[in-house]
Amino acid sequence: MNSVEKNIKKLIVTQSLELDCGKIIKNFPLAYETYGALNKNKNNAILVFHALTGDQFCTNINPITKREGWWTTAVGPEKAIDTNKYFVICANVIGGCMGSYGPTEINPETNKLFGTTFPVITIRDMVRAQRHLLDHLGIKKLLAVTGGSMGGMQVLQFAALYPDMSYSAIPIACSGSHSAQNIALNELGRQAIMADPNWKKENSSPDKGLAVARMAAHITYLSKKGLQEKFGRKLQDKGSLKFSFDADFQIESYLRYQGSTFVDRFDANSYLYITRAMDYFDLEKQFKGNLSLAFKNTKSKFCVISFSSDWLYPTVENKEIVIALNTCGANVGFVEIDSDKGHDSFLLDVPEFLKTLREFINSTYNEINK
Numbered sequence: 001m002n003s004v005e006k007n008i009k010k011l012i013v014t015q016s017l018e019l020d021c022g023k024i025i026k027n028f029p030l031a032y033e034t035y036g037a038l039n040k041n042k043n044n045a046i047l048v049f050h051a052l053t054g055d056q057f058c059t060n061i062n063p064i065t066k067r068e069g070w071w072t073t074a075v076g077p078e079k080a081i082d083t084n085k086y087f088v089i090c091a092n093v094i095g096g097c098m099g100s101y102g103p104t105e106i107n108p109e110t111n112k113l114f115g116t117t118f119p120v121i122t123i124r125d126m127v128r129a130q131r132h133l134l135d136h137l138g139i140k141k142l143l144a145v146t147g148g149s150m151g152g153m154q155v156l157q158f159a160a161l162y163p164d165m166s167y168s169a170i171p172i173a174c175s176g177s178h179s180a181q182n183i184a185l186n187e188l189g190r191q192a193i194m195a196d197p198n199w200k201k202e203n204s205s206p207d208k209g210l211a212v213a214r215m216a217a218h219i220t221y222l223s224k225k226g227l228q229e230k231f232g233r234k235l236q237d238k239g240s241l242k243f244s245f246d247a248d249f250q251i252e253s254y255l256r257y258q259g260s261t262f263v264d265r266f267d268a269n270s271y272l273y274i275t276r277a278m279d280y281f282d283l284e285k286q287f288k289g290n291l292s293l294a295f296k297n298t299k300s301k302f303c304v305i306s307f308s309s310d311w312l313y314p315t316v317e318n319k320e321i322v323i324a325l326n327t328c329g330a331n332v333g334f335v336e337i338d339s340d341k342g343h344d345s346f347l348l349d350v351p352e353f354l355k356t357l358r359e360f361i362n363s364t365y366n367e368i369n370k
Contacts, residue, residue, distance in 0.1 A: 008099040011035060013132045023117040023119040030131055031099025032056050032091040036083035037077065043368055044140045046081060046361070048090040049147030049154035052274055053266055055098035058090045064098065065265050073349050086143065091133055093126040095273040103269035115269055116200065123281040127157045127188035141165055144361055148172035148346035149313065153281050156321065160283060163297040164347040170357065172305045172346045175317035176291050176324070177282040185220055186275040189213030191329040193268045211259030218258045221343035223309035227251065234354040238313065291324035303360045307345040324356065
């Protein structure tokens with residue numbers, strides 16, 4: 001076992017799981033992390049689902065990358081999701097590259113890396129795999145399930161699959177299916193990777209293609225106003241234009257940095273598989289073209305959260321979830337947070353959002369412990 005593997009907790013799921021593509025898998029790894037302690041009543045557990053480029057290390061220092069966890073603004077002692085009070089669980093999705101069953105794992109049939117021979121997976125596959133982790137931890141009912149972006153998709157899928165397994169559900173900045181725009185943006189990233197001559201080349205990585213994919217995606221996580229206020233037309237060097245194709249503008253340098261650092265921590269094939277899973281997600285289609293049917297049996301209390309400047313998953317798409325929940329008589333609240341930070345608002349220090357998250361979780365906990 002190498003030093004990286006020593007820092008990753010893994011559950012080997014021995015039960016068979018039939019994927020939506022038809023392939024049956026078993027004895028597969030699911031990497032996860034937990035924070036805080038499970039109380040004696042086992043009713044303080046919160047399952048956090050990560051987004052496209054996240055992993056199981058949602059808070060503290062990621063022992064692999066040595067960087068802060070991706071949701072340290074929200075998860076931790078005395079934070080919105082208080083690990084002094086709650087038991088937080090976060091798993092790396094299957095298809096990911098931080099220890100779970102994915103393209104970077106060894107295919108036992110060939111004894112080689114899966115790469116693009118890995119089966120195409122879906123959001124539903126990801127959620128069903130994580131159900132095994134809850135069984136392993138002995139948790140029959142969660143206090144809450146939450147996550148933003150692709151994490152929010154998993155929240156919706158979890159609520160549809162397991163209507164009585166969580167007291168509450170908090171989908172953040174997401175939708176019940178990907179719009180044509182979002183599919184197009186993901187395809188742009190995939191094509192950048194697949195156009196890199198190092199893609200599929202043995203012992204090589206399509207770093208340039210993956211970096212471009214990350215740069216393009218990162219733009220969608222921000223807002224026009226936020227970009228303008230932070231960068232405007234500021235030059236990287238305070239002098240004049242270079243009359244070259246170097247990074248003249250600060251925004252160019254920023255995007256190049258985002259791309260170059262991303263390739264050090266993420267696998268290109270995982271990017272292909274996870275973006276494809278996001279594009280395939282269509283909860284309405286799963287339920288005969290009626291999104292409200294997805295939630296008809298739900299016992300969970302919902303809090304749907306969107307952000308005013310998020311053009312990737314705009315408020316109107318979040319409201320479609322609320323309408324579906326209202327249609328089937330579910331207990332649902334909705335909050336649009338005013339923020340100029342775009343889609344990434346849920347990852348950043350946005351006080352109104354963090355206050356909403358904290359108060360909803362605390363109120364749910366207090367209700368079930370009266």
